[in-house]
Amino acid sequence: MADVWAFMPLLIIAFGILSVLLMGAFVPGRSGTVAGMVASLGSAFWALQEPPQTAAPPLGIAFTPFSRFFIVLFSLTAAIVLLLSHDYNKRRGIGGEEYPAAILFATFGMVVLATATNFLNLFLGLEGLTFAFYILTAIDRNCSGSGEAGLKYLLQGAASAAFVAFGIALLYAGVGTLEIQAAMNAVMAGGGNVPIAWGGWGFLLIGLAFKVSLVPAHLWTPDVYQGAPTPVVAFLSTGSKAAGLVALVLLLTALGSGSEMTRMPLWWLSLLSMVLGNLAALRQRNLNRMLAYSSIAQMGYVTLALVTGTREGFSAVILYAVIYTAMNLTAFGAIASLSGEKRMDEINEYRGLGFSRPFQGGMLALAMFSLAGIPPTAGFMGKFAIFAAALGGGETVLAVLGIVTAVVSVYYYLRIVATLYMQAPEGEEASGGASFPEVAALCAAAFVILLLGVYPGPLMDVIDAILG
Amino acid sequence: MVNDNYQILTILIFLPLAAIVPVMLLRGREGLCKWLACSVSSIELALAGWLFCLAPVLPSASVPPPGYFIRQDFPWIERFGIRYSLGADGISVLLVLLTAFIMCIAVLISRKAVTKHVAAYHALLLAITGGVMGVFLSLDLFLFYLFWEVMLIPMLLLIGIWGRGKPVYSALKFFVYTMAGSLLMLLAIIGVYLIHGNQTGHYTFSLLELLGTTIDQSAALWLFGAFLLAFAIKVPLFPLHTWMPDAYADAPPAGSLILAALLAKTGAYGLIRFAYPLFPTAAALLSPVIFALAAAGILYGSWVAYAQHDMKRLVAYSSFGHMGFIVLGIAAWTPLSLSGSVLQMVNHGITTGGLFVLLGMLEERADTTAIDAFGGLWGSIPNFSAFFLLFALASAGLPGLNNFVGEFLLLAGVFRVSPWMAVLAFAGIVPVLIYLLRMVQKVIFTQARTPLGLRDVSLREGLVLSACAILIVALGVYPVPLLDLVRAPVQLISGGPGGLP
Numbered sequence: 001m002a003d004v005w006a007f008m009p010l011l012i013i014a015f016g017i018l019s020v021l022l023m024g025a026f027v028p029g030r031s032g033t034v035a036g037m038v039a040s041l042g043s044a045f046w047a048l049q050e051p052p053q054t055a056a057p058p059l060g061i062a063f064t065p066f067s068r069f070f071i072v073l074f075s076l077t078a079a080i081v082l083l084l085s086h087d088y089n090k091r092r093g094i095g096g097e098e099y100p101a102a103i104l105f106a107t108f109g110m111v112v113l114a115t116a117t118n119f120l121n122l123f124l125g126l127e128g129l130t131f132a133f134y135i136l137t138a139i140d141r142n143c144s145g146s147g148e149a150g151l152k153y154l155l156q157g158a159a160s161a162a163f164v165a166f167g168i169a170l171l172y173a174g175v176g177t178l179e180i181q182a183a184m185n186a187v188m189a190g191g192g193n194v195p196i197a198w199g200g201w202g203f204l205l206i207g208l209a210f211k212v213s214l215v216p217a218h219l220w221t222p223d224v225y226q227g228a229p230t231p232v233v234a235f236l237s238t239g240s241k242a243a244g245l246v247a248l249v250l251l252l253t254a255l256g257s258g259s260e261m262t263r264m265p266l267w268w269l270s271l272l273s274m275v276l277g278n279l280a281a282l283r284q285r286n287l288n289r290m291l292a293y294s295s296i297a298q299m300g301y302v303t304l305a306l307v308t309g310t311r312e313g314f315s316a317v318i319l320y321a322v323i324y325t326a327m328n329l330t331a332f333g334a335i336a337s338l339s340g341e342k343r344m345d346e347i348n349e350y351r352g353l354g355f356s357r358p359f360q361g362g363m364l365a366l367a368m369f370s371l372a373g374i375p376p377t378a379g380f381m382g383k384f385a386i387f388a389a390a391l392g393g394g395e396t397v398l399a400v401l402g403i404v405t406a407v408v409s410v411y412y413y414l415r416i417v418a419t420l421y422m423q424a425p426e427g428e429e430a431s432g433g434a435s436f437p438e439v440a441a442l443c444a445a446a447f448v449i450l451l452l453g454v455y456p457g458p459l460m461d462v463i464d465a466i467l468g
Numbered sequence: 469m470v471n472d473n474y475q476i477l478t479i480l481i482f483l484p485l486a487a488i489v490p491v492m493l494l495r496g497r498e499g500l501c502k503w504l505a506c507s508v509s510s511i512e513l514a515l516a517g518w519l520f521c522l523a524p525v526l527p528s529a530s531v532p533p534p535g536y537f538i539r540q541d542f543p544w545i546e547r548f549g550i551r552y553s554l555g556a557d558g559i560s561v562l563l564v565l566l567t568a569f570i571m572c573i574a575v576l577i578s579r580k581a582v583t584k585h586v587a588a589y590h591a592l593l594l595a596i597t598g599g600v601m602g603v604f605l606s607l608d609l610f611l612f613y614l615f616w617e618v619m620l621i622p623m624l625l626l627i628g629i630w631g632r633g634k635p636v637y638s639a640l641k642f643f644v645y646t647m648a649g650s651l652l653m654l655l656a657i658i659g660v661y662l663i664h665g666n667q668t669g670h671y672t673f674s675l676l677e678l679l680g681t682t683i684d685q686s687a688a689l690w691l692f693g694a695f696l697l698a699f700a701i702k703v704p705l706f707p708l709h710t711w712m713p714d715a716y717a718d719a720p721p722a723g724s725l726i727l728a729a730l731l732a733k734t735g736a737y738g739l740i741r742f743a744y745p746l747f748p749t750a751a752a753l754l755s756p757v758i759f760a761l762a763a764a765g766i767l768y769g770s771w772v773a774y775a776q777h778d779m780k781r782l783v784a785y786s787s788f789g790h791m792g793f794i795v796l797g798i799a800a801w802t803p804l805s806l807s808g809s810v811l812q813m814v815n816h817g818i819t820t821g822g823l824f825v826l827l828g829m830l831e832e833r834a835d836t837t838a839i840d841a842f843g844g845l846w847g848s849i850p851n852f853s854a855f856f857l858l859f860a861l862a863s864a865g866l867p868g869l870n871n872f873v874g875e876f877l878l879l880a881g882v883f884r885v886s887p888w889m890a891v892l893a894f895a896g897i898v899p900v901l902i903y904l905l906r907m908v909q910k911v912i913f914t915q916a917r918t919p920l921g922l923r924d925v926s927l928r929e930g931l932v933l934s935a936c937a938i939l940i941v942a943l944g945v946y947p948v949p950l951l952d953l954v955r956a957p958v959q960l961i962s963g964g965p966g967g968l969p
Contacts (some may be wrong), residue, residue, distance in 0.1 A: 355585065374621060374647075375614045384610075388548065388658045403655050407648045414624070414640055422628035422636045460547045 006051040006063045009043040009071050010111055016040070017104045024097030032100035033086045033437075037079050039104060043111070044075035060118030060179075065466040070114035070246055073322060077239045078107040080329050083441035085231040088336045092343075093142055094229060098135065103235065106132035110243040119168045119178045122247060126164060126211065129243055130157050133236055137228040143343070149227025156210065156220040164207030170200030184254035198261055204251070205265055211244030212299045213292075215272040222284075225292035230339060233288065234332035237295050238325040245321050248306060249314055253467070256309075266307045271398060273300030274405040281412050287347050290412060291331060294371060297409060298324055304402050305386045308393025311467060316385040318463045319456070323370075323382040326448040331367035333445060334360045337438040347416065352425030354417075359434050361420045363442045370449050372413035373406060378452035385460075477540050477554040477605050480515055480564060481615075484508055484571075485598035488591045495587030502579055505590035509572045512597060516568035520561055520953075533676050535960040537561070539607070549665075549672040553608040558953035559810055563604045563737060566817045569935075570729045571597045574722040576932050577825055581721055581832050582630060589630060592622035596726060603734045609657045610673040612742070613650070616734070620646055623723070623731065630720040638714040645711040649698035656694035660746060663687065679745055685753075692750035695743035696758070702735030703791050705758075706765035716784035721828020724780065728787045729821035733813045736794050740810070744801060745961055751801070758799040763892050765792035770899035774906075779827050779837040782907055786863065787820045789900060790871075796893055797878035805881025806958045811950055812874030815862075815943060819871055822859040822936040826852070829929055833922045839907060843914040849924040853912045855933045862940045864904045865897055870943035 004011070016039020020032045047068045082103060089099060109129030116122040134157065138150025172178055174197025175186035187197045210217040225233050255262060277297030284290035302324070305316040337360045338344050338353065354361035370379035383406070390399040434442065452459060487508040494500050519538075533539060536555045544552040556564065574593055582589050599619025606612035620643060628639035657673070664681045665671035672678070683691065701708045716724050744751045769789030776782040794816065797809030827837050829852070834841060846853040862869035875897070883890035925933060943950065 369621065375617045380614075380617070384654070384658075387655060388661075391655065391658050392662055399655060400652075403651045406651055407644065410647045411640065411644050414643060417624075418628055418636050418640060421625060422639070455545075457545045457547065460545070464547070 002052040007061075009047045009068075009075070010108065010115075012043040012046060013039055013075075013104055013108045013111065016042075017101050017108065020097050020101045020104065032097045033082050036082045036100035036104050040075040040078040040082070040107060043107075044072045044079070047071035047075070060121045061112070061115045062117045063115060064468075066468070067111075067115040069318075069462065069466045070242070071111050073242065073325065074107050074110040074114065074239055077235065077242075077325055077329065078103055080333070080441045080444060081231050081235040081239075083437040084234060084329075084333045084336050085229075086437045087435040088229065088231050088339065091339070091341055092140060092229065094140055099139060102132045102135045102139070105129075106136070106235065106239065110239055110246075113243050114246050116250070117180055119171065119180060119183070122180065122250070123164060123168055126207075126243070126247065127161055129240060130161065130211070133157075133232070133240060136232040136235070137224055139232070140229045143227070143229075145227035146229065147227075149224045153220055153224045153228075160207045160210035160217070162207075163203045163210070167200045167203030167205075167207060170203060171197050172200075174198075174200055180250060181254045184251065184256070188256050201255075201262075202265070205269075208244055208247055208251075209269055212241050212248070212302075213296050214269045214299055214303060215276045215296060218273070218277070218296045221296055222289045222292040225288045225295075226286055226345075230288070230332050230336035230343075234329050234336065237291070237328045237332065241295065241299065242321045242325055245302060245317060249317055252306060252309065253314060263307055263309065266303055267395075267398060270300050270303035270307055271401060273297060273303065274402050275300075278405045278408045278412075282408065284412075285347055286345050287335060287350065287416070288345065290347070290416075291328075294409065294413070295328065297405065298371070301383065301386050301402060301406075304395065304398055305389045307395055307398065308389055310389060310393045312385075312389040312392055315460070315463045315467055316382075316389040318467075319385050319460065320382040322459065323378040323449070323452055326445045326452070327367050327370045327379055329445040330363055330442060330449060331371065333438065333442050334364035334367065337434045337442065338364075340432065347419055348426070350416065350419045351423040352420070354420035356425060357432065359439070360442075363446055365417045365420055366446055366449060368413040368416045370453070372410045374410075376450070376453045378449045378456070381453055381456045475540070476515060476519060477538060477556060480512065480519075480568075481554075481598050481601045481605065483515075483598075484512060484594040484601075487594050491587055491591045491594065498586040501587045501590050502575075505575050505594060506572075506579075508594060509568070509575045509597065512601075513568040513572050516561075516565045519556065520565045535957045541607075544608075544611075548610070549661075549670070549674075550610045551608050551672070551674055552611060553674055554605045554611075555607040556605060557957040558955070559737070559740065559957050560604050562810065562814055562950060562953055563733060564601060566733070566814050567597065567600050567604065567730055570725060570817060570821055571600075573821065573825060573932050573936075574725055576928060577725070577828055578720075578722045579928065581828065585629065589626070592626050593722065595619075595622040596626070596730075600730050600734060604737060607675045608673045609661070609675060609678065609742070612675075612738075613654055613657060616738075617650060619731070619734070620650075623726070626723045626726075627715060627719045631718040631723065632720075633718040634714070635718050638711075638718040641711045642715040645701055645708075649701040649708075652694040653698035656691040659687070659691050659694075675742065675746075681746075683747065685749065688747045688750040689753065692743060692747035692754065695738070695746070696754070699735040699738040699743060700761075700795075702738070703732055703795060704735070704788065705795055706761050706768055706788075706792070709765070709788055712788055713781050713784045716787070716824075717778065717780040721824065721831065724784075724824040724828065725821050728784070728824055729817035732787065732791055733817060736791070736798065736809065736813055739795070739798050740806065740961065744798065755799045755801065758795065759886060759889050762792045762795040762799060763889060763896070765789065766796070766893055766896035767899075770896060770903065774899060774903040777839055779830075779839055779907060779911070780824075782839070782903065783820065783823045783827060786900065786904065787816070789896065790816050790820065790863070792896075793875055793878060793893060796882055796889065800882040800885040800889075801962055802881045802885060803955075803958050803962050804884070805878050806962055807951055807954050808874050808876070808878030808881055810954045810958065811943075811947060812871070812878055814950065815870040815874045815940075818936055818939050818943070819859055819862045822855075822933065822940070823863060825932060825936070826856050826859060829925070830922075839910050842911045844912070845922070846912045849922050851924050851930065852922075855925070855937060856912060857908055858937055858940065860904045860908045862944070864901045868941075868944050870940050870947070873944060873947045 020035045051063045106129045109125045113125030134154050137153050140146035174193045175183045213221040277293050281293035305313040370377035373379045373383040536557045539555040541553040544550050602615030624639050624643045704712050766789050769785045773785035794809045797805040865871045879890050
């Protein structure tokens with residue numbers, strides 16, 4: 001029974017997927033959003049409780065405080081995405097039960113990933129969530145860009161899956177176990193065939209770099225962000241990225257710190273992502289593409305904290321994962337809410353919206369300030385934690401280079417604010433408020449941004465506790 | 469820990485920030501928003517005045533650190549050793565009073581000038597008030613950085629939305645410039661924090677605890693350089709001033725006023741409060757460079773000001789030159805020159821602020837500030853012209869008016885450290901006189917060019933201008949209360965007897 005009790009978050013989501021799909025047969029309509037909300041919130045609340053002691057981690061899954069923290073994060077993210085999607089999908093004519101079911105299926109993959117103690121479960125979780133995103137990306141049949149984005153994502157995602165699978169195979173060949181902790185201990189201790197195991201680690205890293213879109217594995221990001229439905233992008237850029245970070249943190253904490261073999265690749269991934277992401281974002285005319293490059297750069301900052309391999313570094317990564325989720329949900333949520341029957345693509349279309357549609361414009365501006373790392377928003381607190389960890393871990397050069405690229409990023413984020421508030425709208429005044437679900441979702445995310453910006457103490461304590 | 473009952477410092481910072489909420493809620497009723505902003509800034513002025521009069525004699529529930537009158541301190545983010553730590557010494561009190569005064573004027577001069585998005589405009593003014601107050605009162609480096617950035621966002625929007633000319637370009641240029649310096653300073657702040665923590669095992673951002681940190685020479689130079697860069701951009705110090713003329717000229721009247729009178733002071737204040745005391749050896753090593761840059765700024769500012777055709781740009785460059793004097797006084801780092809610099813920060817805020825107020829009024833009436841557009845104003849609007857003449861003379865350093873006192877003290881202090889610098893700076897006063905008098909002569913005394921049909925100052929404007937004028941004369945004749953207030957902190961900071969020789 002204790003096992004079932006601990007498994008409940010997974011079971012609730014799985015049951016949610018089934019019931020959403022079955023309900024489609026009996027009560028066609030839009031009840032999927034409600035059912036999905038119930039399932040994801042239920043799993044989040046269940047995961048908040050302390051599970052009873054189970055005998056041994058069954059099936060390579062463990063409900064540690066770490067994994068329960070991320071179950072809550074992923075479930076809440078899914079709930080907000082469902083809220084954001086409800087009216088967007090109505091406007092864009094995306095129907096059917098497969099949409100909420102796929103969102104829940106992606107959440108299921110993320111949760112499996114966060115609970116994995118074994119490479120096979122890690123792989124299943126990673127591919128499960130990516131599979132759901134293949135569907136979600138291409139789900140907008142009225143938009144040719146959506147199908148194109150889906151195909152690009154599928155092709156590159158398949159390649160990255162191959163990298164991850166091959167990496168796991170090599171690790172297994174090298175050290176003879178699929179348990180993450182045991183395998184990583186063996187690698188560090190030099191047991192087994194170490195060169196092959198390190199080769200496996202390298203492949204694994206490339207595959208994960210694809211998931212969190214670090215340069216040079218970032219090429220899919222701008223196209224997918226541009227083509228996919230905006231709420232899907234919101235989920236892709238938050239849940240999927242955070243899941244990739246969870247995988248990296250799981251592996252790196254198991255690996256222990258201080259190894260040049262883990263440090264150098266991450267160092268270069270971080271630097272290239274910060275530089276290329278920020279420079280490329282400067283030249284974008286499409287807001288979603290700009291945010292794609294921005295998320296590449298943001299992931300570069302997170303990797304900067306990963307490079308250190310210190311406890312402070314990992315706690316900064318987790319803190320930033322939470323903050324980044326709130327920021328991107330707000331940004332893409334506002335864009336989704338602004339988009340009517342026609343998508344809002346070009347940055348120029350946002351002229352003057354800060355005054356004509358104050359709620360969504362204000363939310364978008366808040367997200368931009370936070371992404372630029374300007375206090376009193378959470379983005380500043382997150383960047384502060386990252387740079388404090390980087391300097392504390394002795395990565396001075398990378399931290400200085402990172403700060404210089406952050407100055408560049410301030411320009412393109414504020415260009416959006418300037419477009420919203422300082423330029424006169426062209427043509428007729430756009431108008432239209434946000435619907436109730438959108439207001440609720442955006443207010444929740446914005447509340448997190450402001451709260452963590454001025455009072456991050458309690459969350460930091462929680463993160464400290466879950467790192468054990 | 470020290471936890472005084474006096475919540476006045478917190479109220480000074482958060483009253484304007486809290487007032488943003490009702491202002492935004494009442495955005496439909498513009499008159500009410502104006503009154504609300506006006507009354508909040510009056511309350512701020514009253515509180516600051518109360519602090520100014522009573523701070524030195526207030527009984528303290530616990531003993532604040534030496535030199536400080538009031539201190540408020542409790543933990544905020546304990547994981548990083550960040551505390552909500554505010555404190556007021558003589559320098560802070562003086563600048564808080566200046567802030568409250570200038571913000572009052574900023575609200576008053578905007579009553580007619582602002583016609584679009586009135587509520588948002590006043591909310592931003594209130595936000596700037598809170599931010600600047602926070603900068604002048606923070607004793608925790610993290611908290612200071614937070615307020616340092618918080619005051620930028622409203623300024624960016626103020627220039628960008630209500631500015632003229634090329635507002636978006638100027639606003640973004642201003643912001644990106646400032647952020648570039650600030651972000652490097654953030655790294656330096658973390659650096660000091662880590663060095664102190666590694667040495668003592670006690671991780672803290674508290675300025676008073678960090679002051680004693682021993683930092684090896686090369687690290688100190690880099691860290692000081694980062695602080696210096698951030699503050700020099702804000703002052704601005706030559707050659708980091710290129711954002712300044714655009715931002716000053718394109719900002720709305722209240723914006724130029726705040727930029728010149730307050731934001732420039734935050735940079736100089738940062739040098740006095742943080743950069744120099746934290747890294748004394750590095751500062752001593754680099755002070756010839758700062759001397760040279762400040763002197764170059766004085767001469768360059770005057771030279772370029774002479775070539776301007778637009779009065780706003782002319783006053784902007786003149787303000788830039790005057791800030792060079794203030795930095796010169798800081799770089800000399802003697803009690804005398806520091807007293808002069810702090811006094812001059814207040815004086816410069818009032819005179820340059822007053823000039824920007826006048827130019828804003830002119831802009832409101834004639835829609836231009838080009839020198840060529842005006843002439844013979846003495847005949848048509850005598851009251852306005854009289855104020856203009858007075859402020860320009862004060863700005864040029866006429867004895868008996870306020871700027872003279874500050875510049876005199878400051879240069880006397882500099883003379884003891886570096887006579888040649890003082891001579892060079894003295895020489896820099898002459899062109900100031902020339903370009904200011906040339907502007908006054910062309911605008912006020914030559915024949916009227918085109919009948920503009922300007923109206924003279926209204927009662928509200930007259931009130932604002934008279935307040936400035938009274939202060940200009942009063943501080944020129946009797947600056948002793950101010951000097952008494954800054955004597956103790958200046959002595960403590962520079963480690964020598966301060967005040968008048």
